[in-house]
Amino acid sequence: MIEILCFGDSNTYGFTPDWKHRYGRDIRYPGALQALLGDGYYVAEDGLIGRTAAFPDGNRDGRSALETLPLSIESHGPVQYIVLMLGTNDCKATRPAPPRRSASAWTSSSGSSSACCPHGRRS
Numbered sequence: 001m002i003e004i005l006c007f008g009d010s011n012t013y014g015f016t017p018d019w020k021h022r023y024g025r026d027i028r029y030p031g032a033l034q035a036l037l038g039d040g041y042y043v044a045e046d047g048l049i050g051r052t053a054a055f056p057d058g059n060r061d062g063r064s065a066l067e068t069l070p071l072s073i074e075s076h077g078p079v080q081y082i083v084l085m086l087g088t089n090d091c092k093a094t095r096p097a098p099p100r101r102s103a104s105a106w107t108s109s110s111g112s113s114s115a116c117c118p119h120g121r122r123s
Contacts, residue, residue: 004041004042004043004044005043005045005046005073005079006033006044007065007083008047008048008084008085009049010047011088012046014028014029014047030083052086052090053090
């Protein structure tokens, strides 16, 4: 079985536009991906409201993907592919750097974009 991890922010979590509910698994994109791929694949989802690609959140712990992605990979492993949906929360006015620096922080911290993929595959 091929394991795919969808890791991201509130878009992966499936928050509704009114911020009061969560879409059902069949509506959220990881569930839709599972339905499209069918048997032979398992799509795990790890969506967290307020998650960032690079920056910690002064009000809530555990929001930086730089810190939490390795834990998620270990928790859901073995994982062959990872779908990342991040960056929206890095663009908030309260963040210390513009989006371009956020991407730079991710790349320099991980060594390369392939560091998050166990087999070095990139799409």
